Amino acid sequence: MNVALFIPCYIDQFYPQVAIATLQLLEKFGCKVSYPLKQTCCGQPMANSGFEHLSTACNELFVENFSGYDYIVSPSGSCTLHIKEHLHTARHTQAEEQIRTQVYELTEFLVDVLKVQTLQAKFPYKVGMHQSCHGQRGLHLSQMTELNAAPFSKPGSLLNMVEGLELVTLDRPDECCGFGGTFCVTEEAVSAKMGKDRVADHVTHKADYITAADMSCLMHLEGILKRQKSATKIIHIAEILNAG
Amino acid sequence: MSHTKNTIAHADAAAVFNKDEARVNWHDKTLWFIREKRDKISHSIDEWEQLREYASQIKNNVLSNLSEYLQQFEANAITNGITVHWAADAAEHNAIVHRILKQHNIDRMVKSKSMLTEECGLNEYLEASGIEVIDTDLGERIVQLAAEPPSHIVLPCIHKKKEEIGELFHEHLGTEKGASDPEYLTAAARQHLRETFLTRRAALTGVNFAVAETGEFVVCTNEGNADMGAHLADVHIACMGIEKIIPQQQHLSVFLRLLARSATGQPITTYSSHFKKPQPQQQMHIVLVDNGRSIHLGKEDFRNALKCIRCGACMNTCPVYRRSGGHSYHNAVAGPIGSILTPNMDMKKNADLPFASTLCGSCTNVCPVKIDIHDQLYKWRQVIVQEGYAPTAKKASMNVMGWVLSSPKIYDMAGKAARWTLRNTPFVVNNKLNPWFKEREMPAAPKQSFKEWYKTNRKIHE
Amino acid sequence: MSSRDKILQQVKQHQPSTRALPKVEIAVEDKDWLADFKARLETLHVAVFEVSDNNSIGTIIQNNSKATDRIVTTMASLKDYAVHIDRVEEDAHQLENVELAIIPAHFGVAENGAVWVTDALIKYRVLPFIAQQLAVVISKRNILANMHQAYSRITNTNYEFAVFIAGPSKTADIEQSLVLGAHGPKSMMVFITD
Numbered sequence: 021m022n023v024a025l026f027i028p029c030y031i032d033q034f035y036p037q038v039a040i041a042t043l044q045l046l047e048k049f050g051c052k053v054s055y056p057l058k059q060t061c062c063g064q065p066m067a068n069s070g071f072e073h074l075s076t077a078c079n080e081l082f083v084e085n086f087s088g089y090d091y092i093v094s095p096s097g098s099c100t101l102h103i104k105e106h107l108h109t110a111r112h113t114q115a116e117e118q119i120r121t122q123v124y125e126l127t128e129f130l131v132d133v134l135k136v137q138t139l140q141a142k143f144p145y146k147v148g149m150h151q152s153c154h155g156q157r158g159l160h161l162s163q164m165t166e167l168n169a170a171p172f173s174k175p176g177s178l179l180n181m182v183e184g185l186e187l188v189t190l191d192r193p194d195e196c197c198g199f200g201g202t203f204c205v206t207e208e209a210v211s212a213k214m215g216k217d218r219v220a221d222h223v224t225h226k227a228d229y230i231t232a233a234d235m236s237c238l239m240h241l242e243g244i245l246k247r248q249k250s251a252t253k254i255i256h257i258a259e260i261l262n263a264g
Numbered sequence: 265m266s267h268t269k270n271t272i273a274h275a276d277a278a279a280v281f282n283k284d285e286a287r288v289n290w291h292d293k294t295l296w297f298i299r300e301k302r303d304k305i306s307h308s309i310d311e312w313e314q315l316r317e318y319a320s321q322i323k324n325n326v327l328s329n330l331s332e333y334l335q336q337f338e339a340n341a342i343t344n345g346i347t348v349h350w351a352a353d354a355a356e357h358n359a360i361v362h363r364i365l366k367q368h369n370i371d372r373m374v375k376s377k378s379m380l381t382e383e384c385g386l387n388e389y390l391e392a393s394g395i396e397v398i399d400t401d402l403g404e405r406i407v408q409l410a411a412e413p414p415s416h417i418v419l420p421c422i423h424k425k426k427e428e429i430g431e432l433f434h435e436h437l438g439t440e441k442g443a444s445d446p447e448y449l450t451a452a453a454r455q456h457l458r459e460t461f462l463t464r465r466a467a468l469t470g471v472n473f474a475v476a477e478t479g480e481f482v483v484c485t486n487e488g489n490a491d492m493g494a495h496l497a498d499v500h501i502a503c504m505g506i507e508k509i510i511p512q513q514q515h516l517s518v519f520l521r522l523l524a525r526s527a528t529g530q531p532i533t534t535y536s537s538h539f540k541k542p543q544p545q546q547q548m549h550i551v552l553v554d555n556g557r558s559i560h561l562g563k564e565d566f567r568n569a570l571k572c573i574r575c576g577a578c579m580n581t582c583p584v585y586r587r588s589g590g591h592s593y594h595n596a597v598a599g600p601i602g603s604i605l606t607p608n609m610d611m612k613k614n615a616d617l618p619f620a621s622t623l624c625g626s627c628t629n630v631c632p633v634k635i636d637i638h639d640q641l642y643k644w645r646q647v648i649v650q651e652g653y654a655p656t657a658k659k660a661s662m663n664v665m666g667w668v669l670s671s672p673k674i675y676d677m678a679g680k681a682a683r684w685t686l687r688n689t690p691f692v693v694n695n696k697l698n699p700w701f702k703e704r705e706m707p708a709a710p711k712q713s714f715k716e717w718y719k720t721n722r723k724i725h726e
Numbered sequence: 727m728s729s730r731d732k733i734l735q736q737v738k739q740h741q742p743s744t745r746a747l748p749k750v751e752i753a754v755e756d757k758d759w760l761a762d763f764k765a766r767l768e769t770l771h772v773a774v775f776e777v778s779d780n781n782s783i784g785t786i787i788q789n790n791s792k793a794t795d796r797i798v799t800t801m802a803s804l805k806d807y808a809v810h811i812d813r814v815e816e817d818a819h820q821l822e823n824v825e826l827a828i829i830p831a832h833f834g835v836a837e838n839g840a841v842w843v844t845d846a847l848i849k850y851r852v853l854p855f856i857a858q859q860l861a862v863v864i865s866k867r868n869i870l871a872n873m874h875q876a877y878s879r880i881t882n883t884n885y886e887f888a889v890f891i892a893g894p895s896k897t898a899d900i901e902q903s904l905v906l907g908a909h910g911p912k913s914m915m916v917f918i919t920d
Contacts, residue, residue, distance in 0.1 A: 029669070032714045033679040034707040039714035043722075055718050058672040066669075068623065070645030070654060071662040077670030157625035165303060166581065166629035168312040192296070196583045200622030205699040206658075207620060209279040212703035213288060213587050214622075243704025294902055311752050324745040331738040344886075350730035402908055403899035419899065426901045446903035454909060461909070462819055488855045488895040488910030495852035496818060506733065511747060513881060517873035518750055520890070521837075531766065531838035532873075532892050535855075535910075541886035543851060544814075554733045562740030 023051040024086050026094040026103075026123065029061040031235050038235055041262040042095040042126055048262075049134050051093075056085035064102040068201040072106065079109045079116070087115045091133065092123040095258045097155020097234045100125040104159075125159055126258055127175040127233050136178065142264030144184030147255075148227035149176060150218065150241065151194040152234030161233060165194050175233050175257055182260060188225040195221075199240035215244045222252060229255045271613055274620040277592035278584075292586040294422060299580045301529025302630065309525070318518050320634035323571035326509055327561060333476040333509045334552065340479025341550055344541045349551045354384035357553045361386060361468065361501055362393055364549055368499055370395075370466045376483070376490035377401040378470030379417050379574060380503050380553055382596035386468075397468075398460050400489040402453050409436045415590025417597055418527050418576035423589050457489070467493030471504035471550075472573070473519055477512045480540035481550065484523060484533040491537055500542065503551045506558070507570040519573060522632035526575040560608045565643045569604045571633040578627035578637055584620055593617060600627035604640040607648065615653035618644035676715065683709035754871045759836035760918070763869045766839035770893030771906055773915045776866070780804055783863065783917050787828070790915075795825035800849050801863065804828055811849050818852045827857035827911075831891075833868035834916070835876050840892040841916070842876060844885035851887050860894070860911040866918050 023046055027039045046053045062082065063075030082103070086092050094100045103123045107116050130136045155161040155175075162173035179185055198204070198214025205211075219241055222230045230245075230252060232238050238254040245252055282288055306312045326333060338348045351357035357380075365373060373390070375381065375397050387397045387408075399408045403420035407413065409432045414420030421429070430444035439452045469490040474481040481502055483490045494500040510519065524530040542548035561567050579585045579599030590598035595606045595614065603617035618641045627637040648654065654662075668678050685692050686709035694701050718724075727735075767774050777783050784807035791797060798821075799808035808828055821827075829848050831841035841862050845851055854860050870876050880888075895910030906912055 027714055029675070029679070030707075033683060034709060036710055036712060036714035036717050040717060043718075055715075055722070057715060057719070057724070060672055060675040061669040063669065066662050066666050068642065068645070069658065069662055070619075070647075070649035071659075071666065072646050073650070074662055074666035075669075077666065081670055081672070153622065153624035153626075157629065164626075164629050166626055168307045168309065194626075196622050196624035196626070198583065198622060200624075202658075203619070203622050207275045207278060207584070208699035208702055209275070209282040210584050210587050210620075211622075213282055213285070214583050215704070217292070217587075239707050240704065242707065243700065246705035247703060297902065314752070318748050318750050321745070321748040325747045328742050328745045330741050331734050334734060334737065350728070350733055352729040352732055356729060400909070401899070402897045406899065419902075421899055422902075426903075429900055446900035447905050449900055450897060450905040450908060454907060457909060458822075462822055486895070487897050487908035489908070491852065491855045491889070492909050495850075495855065506737065514750065514874075514877045517877040521873050528898070532840050532890065534892050534894070534896055536840070536890040538885070538888040540888075543887075552733070554729075554736070558733055558736035558740055561737060564742070567740075567742065 021051055022090045023053045024089040024092045025053050025055040026059065026086065026092050026099070027055065028094065028096045028099045028235065030239065031095065034239070035235050035256065038095055038256040038258055041256065041258040042093070045258055045262040046093060049130070049136065054089070059085045062099040062102045063106070064099060065201055067102065067106055076110060079107055082107060083109060083113065083116050083119060086119055089122065091129065092119060093126055093129045094123065095126045095233070095235065095256060097125045097152045097159050097161060098236055101154040101158035125155055125161065125233060127178055128159060128161055130178060131174040139178065139181040139261060140264070141181070141261050142183040143260045145228040146186045146188050146226055147179065147260070148188045148190060148222035148225060148230045149179060150197060150222070150230055150232040150237055152232050152237045153196050155233045156194055162194070178261055179231070179257070183264070185260065188222070188227045190221050190225060192221055197237045197240055199237050204240055211240070212244070215240050219244050219248070219250070219252070223250060227252055229253050231255050231257050231260055233257050271594045273616045274588065274592050274594070275616065277594070278588035278620070281589045281592060282587065288587050290425070291423060291589060295580045295586045298528060302526055302577055302580065305525045305529045305531065309521070315518055315522055316632055316634050319522055319632055320571065322510060322515050322518060323633050324568070326511060327507070327567060327570055330506065330509065330561065333511060334506060336476040337474055337479055337509055340477070344479045346479065346542065346548045346550055349549060351551055351553045351555070353555050357384045357503065357551055357555065358386050358389040360551050361503070362390060362395070364499060364501055365395060365466055368465065370499065372396045372464055373466040373468060374398050374400050374460055374464045374493040374497070375468040376470065376485060376493055377404055377420070378468065378503055379596055380470060380505050381468065382414065383555065384553070398457070398464070400457050400460070400493055401485070402450065402487060405453060405457065406432065413591070413596065415598065416576060416579055417574050423591070461492045461496055464493070465497055466499040466501065467497035468501045468503065469494055471502050471508050472523070473516060474504055474509050475513050475516065476509055478540065480513070480538050482516060483537045483539065484535065486534045488535050491535060494539070495543070498545070499547045499549070501549045501551065502539070503553060506552050506554055523573055523575055526577040526630065526632040556609045563608065566604065566608065566640055568635055569601065569640060571635055572601050572605070573633055575632055577630040577632065581626045581630045583624065583626070584622065588620070593620070600637045600641070601635070604637055604644060607644050611648060611651060612653055615648045618648060679713055683711070683713070750874065752872070752874050754875060759869045759871050760866050762836040763834050763839065764918070766836060767916055770839045772839065772893050773913070774918065775915065776918045778920060783807070787826070787861065791826060796823055797826045797828070798824050798853070799828035800847060800853070801828060801830055814849050818850045821850060821853060821856045824853070824857040826859040826861060827853050828861040828863065829854060831862045831864045833870055833876065833879060834864050835870050835873060835890070837872040838892055840890035842880065842888065842890055844883070844888040846885065854889070854891060855895070855910040857911055859913045859915070860891070861915040861917060862891070863917045863919060866920060
């Protein structure tokens with residue numbers, strides 16, 4: 021199966037190890053993975069700020085880069101959701117329509133498409149799982165606490181396959197971390213406070229690591245942990261699933 | 265009392281609110297407690313999600329037949345002996361209420377909770393005309409004594425600590441100095457307001473639901489203040505937005521099951537009063553208010569915000585609302601629902617509000633009538649930018665970003681430059697001009713991007 | 727053009743094409759809901775008494791009140807224990823010093839503990855609100871499961887004013903601390919008869 025690797029811009033630039041882990045993990049499961057070299061960004065930073073009209077060139081570039089694969093996989097719930105919901109070009113091509121249905125966040129791809137039942141990974145730490153809102157409420161990677169519906173978690177089920185890993189229970193399992201794209205600077209005070217409160221929930225429950233299927237949340241939480249000189253670290257879920 | 269101060273943008277007001285972190289924690293926890301009660305009780309109803317779907321469908325039907333239902337309601341209400349008034353905007357609404365009071369030579373009135381009258385600025389208007397209005401909902405009375413607007417549509421003084429309320433009551437109601445026990449303070453308010461109820465000849469109430477089929481309207485309270493006011497008055501004035509209509513009486517079952525559970529986690533409010541006809545010798549008036557709603561109805565992307573039943577669940581669950589307080593939304597209706605209703609009324613004044621969200625989507629999930637709140641926030645952002653209400657600096661940076669991200673070469677260069685800067689001259693970004701850095705470290709900048717790594721570690725077929 | 731016509735015209739012009747009304751169908755378990763009703767009332771801080779006759783109601787009332795208390799009822803069957811009100815004769819304001827009002831209810835709802843009361847049962851609309859304490863008498867044969875059953879029962883009945891009452895008047899406006907007796911009754915009793 022031909023898989024195109026869609027790596028969000030900030031992962032490419034600041035967290036290459038997350039992209040490497042994603043690539044290696046997919047290769048372990050026998051995928052033929054290509055990384056289209058001309059990719060930049062999904063356009064979400066503009067669109068979420070109300071400048072969707074400025075993301076047209078980005079969208080066209082995306083279609084150019086990602087046409088012709090069986091699947092497109094990304095280690096980001098947020099960017100995946102953006103493509104699914106907002107990838108529109110002026111030409112309304114069939115290619116873009118196809119891309120919107122072919123794009124998967126990594127953990128949903130592992131669970132729903134590859135139907136992963138076991139993992140060789142080992143990660144002997146206490147881990148707190150942060151639910152990114154776009155992954156959870158947008159892509160339904162996990163059940164949402166607001167709804168009266170049966171619980172499930174795609175990333176959670178994968179983490180439970182990792183040897184030695186202990187998931188900690190949080191007081192607020194799906195509260196937003198406050199990153200929110202440009203919100204993190206335009207609403208700095210609330211964003212930082214939300215981040216501090218999220219971090220505190222994990223730290224109180226003695227997590228060694230905070231993990232998530234979205235690096236943007238983790239980048240924000242990492243900034244706070246480092247400022248607090250906390251011993252708790254962040255790690256993307258791809259790195260855990262690819263560990264050991 | 266004036267609520268029409270210069271508007272402070274949400275982010276600035278929120279920054280002030282966050283200067284007292286202990287208070288933010290308290291505010292957040294108090295509201296989260298209500299969200300948890302809502303979860304618990306809604307999860308105990310097997311058909312909860314089905315009820316939300318029914319409520320949503322009923323409201324969709326209402327919006328699609330609103331003119332017919334309004335006329336049906338009007339005809340039935342008139343047959344029931346109720347006088348029906350129509351107000352195109354806030355000014356007309358206020359003038360109608362004023363006229364009714366004048367006709368009866370009334371200069372003192374009690375009022376139970378009505379967010380519509382907050383929206384219309386009725387209290388200020390009447391006070392300027394020499395008419396005293398006493399809000400009888402305890403929370404509303406508290407904020408009225410404090411000369412503040414409510415900060416929450418269901419819990420008007422959720423931002424106030426009991427010690428502050430004790431201080432207010434000491435000043436205005438003569439309670440003991442330093443007393444802050446909620447039971448003691450409530451008893452004092454009960455005494456004070458009982459005398460008021462017994463001496464006022466006019467009572468104004470809000471309306472939760474108005475039934476087209478029967479011409480009756482339903483008012484829900486826990487305190488019984490709407491009833492104490494209305495039944496003891498010669499004149500009962502009920503004010504409602506035109507979207508409060510529901511088609512049939514049986515639909516009340518769906519909405520009354522959802523409303524209090526969503527609002528406070530109670531199975532039902534203590535009182536759900538059905539007003540169909542005036543008492544003998546009493547006058548009952550209904551004021552049907554448009555004030556921008558009929559315009560809103562025409563906006564396809566945004567019309568279903570008019571399904572709102574004002575339960576406040578979206579506020580209680582909103583992580584931003586909990587940490588910025590209701591007043592930061594500078595409107596009668598705060599929080600996520602306020603942020604999608606108010607740009608329709610005044611886009612310039614409220615251009616900041618759709619951005620006061622992380623688009624986390626929790627609001628949409630708790631909404632008992634399934635309003636797509638966070639999707640509308642996203643759509644309002646596009647409209648606000650298109651209409652030219654985005655700050656200039658933001659426009660410029662977005663233009664640059666759009667340009668960089670549409671070109672792989674420029675993107676690679678810019679990325680490399682940014683990483684170089686972070687590694688070699690971190691003081692360029694690690695300073696107080698960078699809002700990120702205020703409470704967060706910047707990410708470490710690796711020498712190699714993933715793309716660079718990939719080029720050296722994997723075979724490339726270009 | 728009048729505001730009425732202007733509003734209606736604008737609404738008509740802007741309302742979307744018709745969306746169908748759903749048929750609300752919620753399955754209800756066929757069982758005796760009395761136990762659920764009682765359990766729910768207790769969570770609402772309501773004192774519940776199952777009684778076999780009016781004498782037992784009278785005894786409980788007498789044990790829970792002082793000789794000087796003004797006790798009124800709209801039930802002729804309880805006139806030995808309270809002043810009977812059988813029609814509206816005076817200004818409602820004179821009810822201001824009523825300590826306890828005893829009224830009947832048409833039915834109770836198990837899912838939320840609410841009782842349905844219409845103006846015919848209370849004579850003065852303000853009575854169940856102005857009394858310091860409220861007692862409601864209800865037959866155990868009239869306990870419904872939920873609000874859907876309640877409105878099926880209400881449809882096509884006559885009232886000018888009616889109210890669901892679920893417990894004593896309350897507020898939590900001060901720091902979310904529950905206080906009973908905001909404006910209306912500070913306490914509530916429900917008598918369940920055969």
